[in-house]
Amino acid sequence: MTILLGSIADDYTGASDLANTLTKNGLSTVQTVGIPDPSLALPDVDAVVVSLKIRSVEAKEAVAEAGKAERWLRQRGAAHVLYKICSTFDSTDQGNIGPVTEALAEAAGAGSVLVTPAFPETGRTVYLGHLFVNGQPLDESPLKDHPLNPMHDANLVRVMARQSLGAVGLVELATVAAGPQAVKARLEALRAEGVGAAIADAVFERDLETLGEVALETPVSTGASGLGLGLARAIVGSGRASARGGTGDAIRPVGGLAAIVAGSCSAATLRQLEIAERSMPVLRLDTERLLAGSDELAAAIAWASERIASGPVAIAASASPDVVSRLQARYGREASGHAIETATATIAGELVARGVKRLVVAGGETSGATVDRLAIPAFLIGPEIAPGVPVLRTVGNAQGDMLLALKSGNFGGEDFFNAALAMMH
Numbered sequence: 189m190t191i192l193l194g195s196i197a198d199d200y201t202g203a204s205d206l207a208n209t210l211t212k213n214g215l216s217t218v219q220t221v222g223i224p225d226p227s228l229a230l231p232d233v234d235a236v237v238v239s240l241k242i243r244s245v246e247a248k249e250a251v252a253e254a255g256k257a258e259r260w261l262r263q264r265g266a267a268h269v270l271y272k273i274c275s276t277f278d279s280t281d282q283g284n285i286g287p288v289t290e291a292l293a294e295a296a297g298a299g300s301v302l303v304t305p306a307f308p309e310t311g312r313t314v315y316l317g318h319l320f321v322n323g324q325p326l327d328e329s330p331l332k333d334h335p336l337n338p339m340h341d342a343n344l345v346r347v348m349a350r351q352s353l354g355a356v357g358l359v360e361l362a363t364v365a366a367g368p369q370a371v372k373a374r375l376e377a378l379r380a381e382g383v384g385a386a387i388a389d390a391v392f393e394r395d396l397e398t399l400g401e402v403a404l405e406t407p408v409s410t411g412a413s414g415l416g417l418g419l420a421r422a423i424v425g426s427g428r429a430s431a432r433g434g435t436g437d438a439i440r441p442v443g444g445l446a447a448i449v450a451g452s453c454s455a456a457t458l459r460q461l462e463i464a465e466r467s468m469p470v471l472r473l474d475t476e477r478l479l480a481g482s483d484e485l486a487a488a489i490a491w492a493s494e495r496i497a498s499g500p501v502a503i504a505a506s507a508s509p510d511v512v513s514r515l516q517a518r519y520g521r522e523a524s525g526h527a528i529e530t531a532t533a534t535i536a537g538e539l540v541a542r543g544v545k546r547l548v549v550a551g552g553e554t555s556g557a558t559v560d561r562l563a564i565p566a567f568l569i570g571p572e573i574a575p576g577v578p579v580l581r582t583v584g585n586a587q588g589d590m591l592l593a594l595k596s597g598n599f600g601g602e603d604f605f606n607a608a609l610a611m612m613h
């Protein structure tokens with residue numbers, strides 16, 4: 189297999205979002221969970237997205253993990269590697285978008301690396317280096333209250349500079365609108381000034397097509413699904429894609445029971461849970477009791493076991509920003525996040541042991557912990573449920589074939605959970 193496009197995703201929902209975008213734009217794609225074991229038979233595809241769980245780990249660890257994935261992808265022919273980050277640039281000042289980008293650039297001998305989280309289909313646009321989420325500056329959007337990566341600065345040149353050793357530049361919208369040659373000239377000028385990475389403005393898909401065309405001629409880029417769209421269209425435009433696309437095979441029915449597990453505290457997920465309560469049993473975990481070490485976990489598993497044979501159930505740790513803040517003040521941000529991820533993953537594991545074969549998980553970190561717990565090695569990409577969220581079919585899963593949807597906290601319409609279950613049989 190020669191990979192036309194390699195990607196390293198910093199979380200598992202982000203990986204499925206990118207794999208969905210690449211598939212929709214004409215590249216046959218597989219999503220692996222970590223670097224696949226050599227014994228895993230992967231389909232022959234145009235693009236491989238290696239999912240890592242490195243968004244919220246120490247930068248040093250993220251650099252090491254991403255480096256291993258890059259070497260694996262390059263050995264399989266990937267001339268370009270996209271580091272897939274969140275379209276809301278989720279990271280802290282100690283975050284790894286800067287360090288991983290710098291390390292990948294150094295490994296590949298790249299000049300100035302294009303960086304953009306723009307993803308217009310989901311309302312993420314970048315103008316003069318500032319990220320807007322559905323028209324709100326990032327720091328005024330619900331992302332200001334993210335449990336692990338609260339975003340308090342919409343100026344991504346500043347955010348990335350705080351994480352980076354080298355200087356960070358800007359490719360303004362006027363340059364992007366002027367086309368690929370203008371962007372190349374700007375990148376060359378930045379490189380000559382010693383600038384290692386450049387945030388690129390993008391408001392419309394045509395901007396991302398321009399950026400994708402330029403990025404494809406370089407070894408490394410960093411961005412969200414919008415840049416994936418640009419890269420995929422550039423590869424298809426060059427006539428090199430296999431035209432094997434198609435997602436039909438991925439949704440052959442698997443039967444079994446269905447469940448939803450949510451750990452995202454994003455505004456979108458909180459609303460989706462409210463709507464789900466109208467059509468299915470929803471258990472809200474008492475996270476204070478859970479962290480205090482009571483029998484909350486066993487009680488949740490018993491609650492679900494009693495109901496699941498009669499139809500889908502949902503179990504959610506998700507809570508509003510004030511509840512999250514109270515818990516974090518008591519137990520610490522990382523410790524509470526980690527303990528809750530472990531709990532939601534354990535619940536998902538117990539439900540699968542009780543016959544669940546169709547599973548929806550809300551939240552990036554939550555999905556990472558769950559997929560790791562289930563030890564799923566890879567996914568085929570099925571049809572799109574909502575922008576950024578495809579149906580996934582397991583590949584090489586020891587428990588037999590399952591269908592999953594890994595929903596980024598911020599994605600999906602109000603009735604996302606029913607919409608997902610309606611596509612998973």
Ligand SMILES: Nc1ncnc2c1ncn2[C@@H]1O[C@H](COP(=O)(O)OP(=O)(O)O)[C@@H](O)[C@H]1O
Pocket residue numbers: 334335336451452453454475505506507511512515516524525526527528529550551552553554555595596597598
């Ligand atoms: N009630 C809660 N209090 C504190 N943290 C929570 C609560 N519920 C979930 N979490 C944690 O919040 C984080 C949400 O992150 P994630 O799953 O990536 O969601 P998103 O996709 O919205 O970013 C996880 O670490 C999760 O364990």
Ligand SMILES: O=C(O)[C@@H](O)C(=O)COP(=O)(O)O
Pocket residue numbers: 199201202203205206273274275276412413551552553576595596597598
């Ligand atoms: O780019 C995006 O917005 C998503 O693909 C993504 O990475 C979202 O992260 P989570 O909300 O943590 O799932």
